[in-house]
Every structure is written in C-alpha cells, then in structure tokens.
Amino acid sequence: MNTIKQIIAVTLLNLRNLPKRLGSSVxxxxxxxxxxxxxxxxxxxxxxxxxxxxxxxxxDTAVIMRSGSTSELNSGLSNEQxxxxxxxxxxxxxxxxxxxxxxxxxxxDVKKRSSGTDANVPFRGVQQGAFAVRDNVRIxxxxxxxxGKNEIVVGRAAQSEFVGLNVGETIRFGQTEWAIxxxxxxxxSVSESELWTDIRVLQSxxxxxxxxxxxxxxxxxPESIETLRETLDADPRIDPDVMSERDYYSxxxxxxxxxxxxxxxPLTILMAVGAIFGALNSMYSSVSVRGKEIATLRALGFxxxxxxxxxxxxxxxxxxxxxxxxxxxxFAVFNGFQVSTLxxxxxxxxxxxxxxxxxxxxxxxxxxxxIGVVGGLFPAVRAARLPVAQALxxx
Numbered sequence: 001m002n003t004i005k006q007i008i009a010v011t012l013l014n015l016r017n018l019p020k021r022l023g024s025s026v027x028x029x030x031x032x033x034x035x036x037x038x039x040x041x042x043x044x045x046x047x048x049x050x051x052x053x054x055x056x057x058x059x060d061t062a063v064i065m066r067s068g069s070t071s072e073l074n075s076g077l078s079n080e081q082x083x084x085x086x087x088x089x090x091x092x093x094x095x096x097x098x099x100x101x102x103x104x105x106x107x108x109d110v111k112k113r114s115s116g117t118d119a120n121v122p123f124r125g126v127q128q129g130a131f132a133v134r135d136n137v138r139i140x141x142x143x144x145x146x147x148g149k150n151e152i153v154v155g156r157a158a159q160s161e162f163v164g165l166n167v168g169e170t171i172r173f174g175q176t177e178w179a180i181x182x183x184x185x186x187x188x189s190v191s192e193s194e195l196w197t198d199i200r201v202l203q204s205x206x207x208x209x210x211x212x213x214x215x216x217x218x219x220x221x222p223e224s225i226e227t228l229r230e231t232l233d234a235d236p237r238i239d240p241d242v243m244s245e246r247d248y249y250s251x252x253x254x255x256x257x258x259x260x261x262x263x264x265x266p267l268t269i270l271m272a273v274g275a276i277f278g279a280l281n282s283m284y285s286s287v288s289v290r291g292k293e294i295a296t297l298r299a300l301g302f303x304x305x306x307x308x309x310x311x312x313x314x315x316x317x318x319x320x321x322x323x324x325x326x327x328x329x330x331f332a333v334f335n336g337f338q339v340s341t342l343x344x345x346x347x348x349x350x351x352x353x354x355x356x357x358x359x360x361x362x363x364x365x366x367x368x369x370x371i372g373v374v375g376g377l378f379p380a381v382r383a384a385r386l387p388v389a390q391a392l393x394x395x
Contacts, residue, residue, distance in 0.1 A: 006306035011313050024281065025318055031278035032322030032371050033329070035271045036364035040330035042264035043363075044354040046257045049341070052352035053253035056189035057246030059222040061133055064215040064232070067239040071252065072105065072213040079210045081238045088231045090224035091217045094132070101130040103199060104213035106206050108173045111163040112340065119340065119349045121162060123173065125199030133216045137191060142167040142182030147198045150205070153182040155192035157351035161340050165195070176205045190249065193340070193351040216245070256341070272367060275322075276375045308380045315376020316369060323368025327361045 064085055069075035079102075085091070086098040093099065105124035112119045128147065131137050145151035152171070159165045169180050178197065186192045203209065219225055222244070229242040243251075335356040340349045 003303060003305050006302050007309045007313070010302060010306050010310035015314065015317070027281070028275075028278050028315075028318045028375070029322040029325065031275040032319045032368050033326035034322075035268060035275045035371065036323045036326030036368055037330050038271055039264065039268040039364050039367060040327060040356050040360050041334050041354075042267060043261065043360055044330070044334050044356045045339075045341075046260040046264070047357050047360060048352045048355035049253055049260070049350065050257055051355050052188060052190055052350065053249040054246065056186070056191055057244065057249045058135070059244050059246050060219045061245040062217050062219055062225050062228060062242055063245050063248045064217065064240050064242050065213065067241050069241060072103075073107075075213045077102070077212045077215060077238075077240075079212070081240075082212060082215055084235060084238050085215050085217060085232065085240075088228055090220055090226075090228035090231070092220050099129055099132045099218035100215060101127040101133050102212040102215045103127070103130070104202070104208065104211065105194070106202070108195075110158075110165070110171075113161060113163055116163075119162065121158060121349055122194040123202070124194050124196050125202030126196050127199055130196065130216070133218050134186065134191060136187035136189060138185050139182050140185040142180075145181055145197055148201060149198070150176060150178045150201060151181045152178045152195050152197050153184050154180055154195050155351075156183055156185050157188075157192035157338070158194060159183050161193075161338065161349075161351045174205070188353070190350055190352075193349060268367065272371055275319075275371050278375070304385070311380035312373060312376040315380070316372035319368045319372025319375065320365065323365045326368075327356075327364050330364075331356045331361070 064077070065072060065075035066077060082100075082102040086100055091098045091100065103124055103126050105122045107120045108123045109118040110121045111117065131144075139153065140156060142153070145153050154165045154167075164171050165180060165183075167180055167183055170177050171180060172178070184192070184196070199212075203211070217228070219228065225242065225244055232238055232240045232242060334354045337354040338351065339354070340351040
C-alpha cells in the first residue's frame, strides 16, 4: 500500500473515532473559533471605517484648503480666494459658473441614542453647489433647506445614531433654533454623519464673517487636478493644498485605522498562542488515547509518514472547522453593525458600519490553518516515533 493510500486510510479512521475524543476536540474547535471571531470582529471596525471613508472620496473632485492644514478645522480661506479657485483652469463649469461649494463646519453637541451622552457632530455650511459636487448625495426625506433660513438637512446615518434629528423636529445649538426639513442619503459615505445648512446662515450664527475652511470643486477630469494645483501654486494670492477628495478622506481615516489594527493584530496573536496550546493538548490527548491503535496500524505495515500526516490533517480539519464557525458568527453578528466613533483628525463623530469582508474571513482561515499545523505537528511527530513494542506493552 503506497503512502498516500495509507494517509487517507488512517485519516478516515481518525475522523471516525472523533466521537470518542469529543471533549478535547470541541476545546480545540472552540479555541480556534474564538481567535477567528475576535480577529474578524476587531478588524471589521477598521474595514468598515475605510469603506465609509473611501465611499466619500472621488477622483474627479478636488478639496482645496490652506497649505499645511491637516483637516478642515484648522484651515482658513477668504472669499477672494474662493473666487480665484472658481476661475482656475481644470474646474468643471456649468455654463459660466464653476461647479463648486465653498464650505466650513463647526462641531456641535448632539446626544447619542445608544448612551444618551453628548457627541461631537459636524455641522457643515454649504453652498448650493454642494449636491452637484457630491454626485452620491440625494434628499431621501423631506426637502432641501432654503437659503437664508435656519433650516437643516441631516445625514441618514446621523439621523439613526443621534437623538432629535427627525424631519419636522426643531433643535437648538447655542442661542439659535434650527428646523430639520430633510434628510439625505450619501451612499454610506462619511457625509451621512453630518448636518448641512446654508453657509451664510451658519457664518452669521457662529460669527464667522465671510470666511471658509475648504472648497470642493468638480474637475473636468481626474487628470485636471494637476493643472489646478500648478495654477493655484503659482498664484501669490492663495497658498493652497490641493488634493483629490479620495486622497483627503484616506488621510483622514489613516490614523484611526492604524490604531485599530495596532490593537487587533497583537490581540489575535495572543489568542492564537492560547489556541495553539489548546490544539496541542487536544492532539496529544488523541495520540495518548490511540497509542494501541497507532501501534497496531504500525504492526500491520502502516509507515510513520502515514501516522504523522494523518495526525496533522486531523488537527488542521479541527482548526478549520473552528475557523469557519468563528467567521460565520462574526459575519452574522458584526457585519453591518452600526457604530459611531471619534475621528481624531476632525474631532467629530463618524458613523459607520462594521464590515466583515471576504478578505478578513480568508485571513482568519489562514490563521486557523497555521494554528492547526503548529498544534498538530509535535503530537504527530510523537505518534510517528512511537515504538510499536513499547506502545503495545504500555497499553
């Protein structure tokens, strides 16, 4: 009998005898499943945040801020500078008018539904071109705010995450009351975490004069950003940072995503070490219980390689079973779970959904495979080296 047939035969025998070792096998499966569950749950936060931020970004939209600004909060632009941008080459025009929106936002306190505590929510003043610049934004309930009035439209995610943002309600920020006249959908992007109003009204309410923090412009093409950047860099009246909207939001999420991964990977490694010990214990127990069986197989002509590989295969199958179960539970419980977190770059809340992606599940199964191989290798070597006469004598 060749080695491959021997491995198949011994592996099938091992699997048929699993009910006799149910306790130790379940421990191994649960241990690996817990590793994959925690791994997928923690890193799905990072994946969900990245997905939300990237859904906001567009390569044919440029964000212009003051040079050196890390976010809109510490940027500042004058009305004259917005006119310079509007007339710059590379900006898409609708007739004679640039498709653009000069904007600024403040941070305001709104209570979270989940905890009742105050959270920082972005309150953005926009021009009428805001919807033309952002192709994915649509009014989903109610209507658009009217220029010159204390009216707000709220993002769908903010509406579901925070208290008092239903259409038809009135909310007070400082000394000013605002009527909520509509809500908007933005394709799951970070814009859905914001409140929008007419920029002139917001400037007046917060005594910001005629200042802006950022300008969003629609580009003639993604390549036009270089023309726009070169033109503005050469103009002494403005000192801008020009980047695509996609690059801007990617930079905004980078710090928080890295922080989540910094927690997620070491935690997974620590749990994986524990799972490996669980697998080792399970497989050593299996070898110990099957000592006489292994010796008999060896006496019948089954080689050490068949015993070694069949033991490793058993360990890997148990680990993969745990990995699949852990991944399925993570997907069922966490995928699409909505939360909000503080984005350190903007000091405001970002509402996003956990995303248990296929890539995360594949990484989890790879971790389970490694645990299975390492956890089964040493017991397998012991089983393969077990002297036949000694094993028969001891059992």
